[in-house]
Amino acid sequence: MVRLVSKDLNVLYDKQSIIHNINIEIPDKKITTIIGPNGCGKSTLLKSLTRIINHESGVVLLDGESIHKQNTKALAKKMAILPQTADHSGGLTVQELVSYGRFPYQKGFGRLNKRDHEVINWALKATKTEAFKYRPVDALSGGQRQxxxxxxxxxxxxxxxxxxEPTTYLDMAHQLEILELLQELNQSEERTxxxxxxDLNQAARFADHIIALKDGExxxxxxxxxxxxxxVIKKVFNIDAQIITEPISNKPICLTYNLIKGEN
Known part of the structure; x- marks a missing residue:
């Protein structure tokens, strides 16, 4: 089943074409990972799929309707985004920050009701952060904040x-912690x-579907x-990679690699 698709998507940034005629289908209830070299358009694609930035042409459809025609609060009940620089908590406690996720459901003056508190507590429990509930977010470690x-x-x-890039700036243990949490949410909650x-090996290990980008294509x-x-790795990253199959997961891993010199 597919709920989210893009058709002939073109995105400009500072009048420069970043995304070129991209057609994708995001598998529902699966983990999709976007990989590619720096500056290839990964973050731009993510932002265009979530309506953070506008596209020049083409369309992004969610449940058969353009995301740009959907009500903002209604769309926020269908998709959430954690940006790369999600580190400005403004002195909020953990509970206060998590409560911001209830914004699409607020009415009037935005007071939290019983249902809101139930969901907040569930989210804290699911991410194993309930022990930090009343602590300032800024006082937590990088992995805890994520x-x-x-x-x-x-x-x-x-x-x-x-x-x-949810694992950026985290050490290896915290990277695995975050990725295993997302995998658990996908498997137990059926979240897409x-x-x-x-990291190519992390992408191969945790993703059901991978999209490899280069130069916006x-x-x-x-x-x-x-x-x-x-x-594919040669085409995308211009490297000569030795790929083997990891015996436990049966997923491919990049064992070693070398830069291919003199080629673009």
Whole structure:
């Protein structure tokens, strides 16, 4: 099943074409990862799929309707986005920050009702951040803060969650912690996860569907074996990679690689 698609999507940034005629289908209730070199348009694509930025032409459809024609609060009940620079909490406590996820459901003066508190507490429990409930977000470690931001996205009660490089600046243990949390949410809550990742092995391990971008165009999309192979990696990153199959997960991993010099 597919709920979110783009058709002939073109996006400009500072009058420069960034995304070129992209047609994608995001598998429902799966984890989709977008990979590609710096500046290839990964974050731009993510933002255009969530209506953060406008596109020049083409269309993004959610449930058969253009996202630009949907009511803002109604759309916010369907999709949540965690941007790459989600680190400005303004002195808020964990509970206060997570409560912002209830904005699409607020009426009048925006007072939290019983249902709101139930969802907030559930989101804290699901992300294992309930122990930090009354602590300032700024006082938490990087991994803890990232889990709190994910809790805020969960509090929106959306079927689709977008994350732009959720593991950036985290050490290896915290990266795995975040990715395993997202995998658990996908499997237990059937949330559709769409995220940008830099690490190819993490993408191969955790994604059901991978989209490889270069210069604003899709080079290849499909499952990990279709995308994480030496031919595609050469086209996308200009590197000669040795890919093997990891015996436990049966997923491809990049064992080693070298830059291909003298080629673009």
């Amino acid at each position: 889990r709190v931001w994910i809790a805020m996205a969960l509090a929106q009660e959306t079927d689709i969650i977008f994350l732009d 996860i769409v995220m940008v990742l830099h 899709i080079i290849k999309s499909g499952d990990s074996h279709s995308v994480i192979n030496s031919e």
